[in-house]
Amino acid sequence: MSIRKTTLASLILLGLTACSSGGSGGSSNNVAKPNTQPQTTQQQTDKAAAEKAAKEKAEAERLAAEKAANEKAEAERLAAEKAAKEKAEAERLAAEKAAKEKAEAERLAAEKAAKEKAEAERLAAEKAAKEKAEAERLAAEKAAKEKAEAERLAAEKAAKEKAEAERLAAEKAAKEKAEAERLAAEKAAREKAEAERLAAEKAAKEKAEAERLAAEKAAKEKAEAERLAAEKAAREKAEAERLAAEKAEQERQAKIAQLKPIAVEAGLDEGTAERLADQNSSKTPDEFKKIAEDYKLQLDIAQAKGISNGIYPVGLITNTKGSSSVSTSNALTRANRIHKVVYNQPYSVVIADYSGNVAYNNQTGQIISDNRASSIQVRGLKTTEEAIPNEGTATYVGKAFNGTIKSEYDWNTSESKESVIEGKTTYNVDFNTRTGSGKITGLGDDVILAQGEISGTGITSSARQSYRSGQYFLDFYGPKAQEIGGKVTLEGKDTIGFGGTRGDIQK
Structure with a gap:
């Protein structure tokens, strides 16, 4: 019985006891006293004491029942644990015994089976x-x-196990054998490859050395053969070149001897003719004739002009500085100069010497007052009278100057640079009528060159610039009148030098 059931039973018993006691008292009172009367103080006290005692008894019984139930439960638990331990130990021992007996039986059966099988x-x-x-x-x-x-x-099982064991053993042995053979084969292959590599390296080295020695020998033999061949070829070449040079020199000397008279005929002296023929020995006689004539022409021009083209470039007007004193106010320049102005053309040169005071417009070149001493000459290879064309018309265009100088500031060099103020010459010639006229611009007022007639190798006629008047003189220069060169005098003074190159003759 559990604690809860014991306690419940105790409570029921106490309740029944109390009811029985109360009933008995009531019945006694009712019999003694038919008319119900209030209980006395003593009765109430007794009743309370009885109730208290009943409660204490019930509580004591409950506690005793609980204790007994607890003790019983603990005893049952301990007994159960002991029984479980004893059962587990017995089962363990039984299992060990059964295992031993089973193992022994299996061993004996195996031994017997093995013996019987072996037998x-x-x-x-x-x-x-x-x-x-x-x-x-x-x-x-x-x-x-x-x-x-x-x-x-x-037996069947043993046979199967044996067969399986043998199969597994065979497989393992086969695998081990295969692995061993593979490793052995790999090792053998490596050793073979290494041996072959070393052998190949050795063979390659030996081959390379043999080839090197053979190549060196072949190279030496080739070099020696080439050297001997080269020496032979050089000797043969040198001999051939010597013979060719001798032949060429003979031919050149013969050619010089052939060309030299052509140069002499062109007007060159013996020494110059020989040098020119030597320099142009590869030319044909016709080519050399032109060369000699051109050379003689240049000599004649240089001699006639009397100046160096290196100092005075062809086609330019060059100012050669001397002493000077210059003052400028805006466009007006007053100068006291001693200088030379040279206009160099291919066949002629116009040379002017100026000395003294002059005032002019430094923008236009117009002379305002001129107190200079001046001299203008024209030199060069004049055209012969018979070489001046007899028909057609032509225009000569060139430059002109009057000795005025302009000063310009060069921003690149931060210096002032002087240059000649240049004019432009335009001169028309009618070879049919043997007349010519023109003008000069760019030196202030236009300078009018009046029509004049060809006389000898040149033309002389009047000239005018604004209110000043004078004359101009020009000559034709070059083998075929390719140029003109001249000067203009105003108020009796050489003032302007000019020149020009002929264009095509219009017929």
């Missing part, structure tokens, strides 16, 4: 040696009769 195998082997087919049949029949189904099954 059967021995007998079977012996009988098989005598008559294999018959022995196997008799052994199978005898085994079927003598052995239980378990032995047959054990």
Whole structure:
């Protein structure tokens, strides 16, 4: 019985006892006193004491029942634990015993099976040696009769296990053998490859050395052969060149001897003719004739002009500075100069010497007052009278100057640079009528060159610039009147130098 059930029973018992006591009292009172009367103080006290005692008894019984139930539960738990331990120990011992007995039985059965199997195998082997087919049949029949189904099954199982073991062992052995063979093969292959590599390296080295020695030998032999061939070729070439040079020199001397008279005929002296023929010995006689004539022409021009083209470039007007004193106010320049102005053309040169005071417009070149002493000459290779054309018209265009100088500031060099103020010459010639006229611009007012007639190798006529008047003089220069060169005098003073190159003759 549990604690809860014990406690409940105790409470029921106490309740019944109390009811019985109360009933008895009531009945007594009712019998003694039919008319109900209030209980006395003593009765109430007794009742309270009885109730208290009942409660204390019930509580004591409850506590006792609980204690007994607890003790019983603890005893049952301890007993259960002990029983469980004893049962577990007994089961363990039984299991150990059963395991030992089973193991022993299995060992004995295995030993017996092994012995019987070994004996059967021995007998079977012996009988098989005598008559294999018959022995196997008799052994199978005898085994079927003598052995239980378990032995047959054990034999089959053992055979299977053996076969499996043998198969696994064979597989393992095969794998190990294959692995060993693979490793051995790899090692052998590596050793073989290494041996072959070393052999190949050795062979390659030996081959390379042999080839090097052979190449060196061949190179030496080739170099020696080439050297000898080169020496021979050089000797032969030198000899051929010497002979060719001798022949060429002979031919050149012969050519010089052939060309020299052409240069002499062109007007050159013997020494100059020979040098020119030597310099142009590769030319044909016709080519050399032109060269000699041009050379003689240049000599004649240089001699006639009397100046150096290196100092006075052809086509330019060059100012050669002397002493000077210059003052400038806006466009007006007053100068006291001693200088030379040269206008160099291919066949002629116009040379002017100026000295003294002059005032002019430094923008236009117009002379305002001129107190200079001046002299203008024209030199060069004049055209002969018979070489001046007799028909057609032509215009000569060139430059002019009057000795005025302009000063310009060069921002690149931060210096002032002087240059000649240049004019432009335009002169028209009618070779049919043997007349010519023109003008000069760019030196202030236009300078009008009046029509004049060709006389000898030149033209002389009047000239005018604004209110000043004078004359101009020009000559034709070059083998075919390719140029004109001249000067303008105003108020009796050489003032302007000019020149020009002829364009095509219009017919």
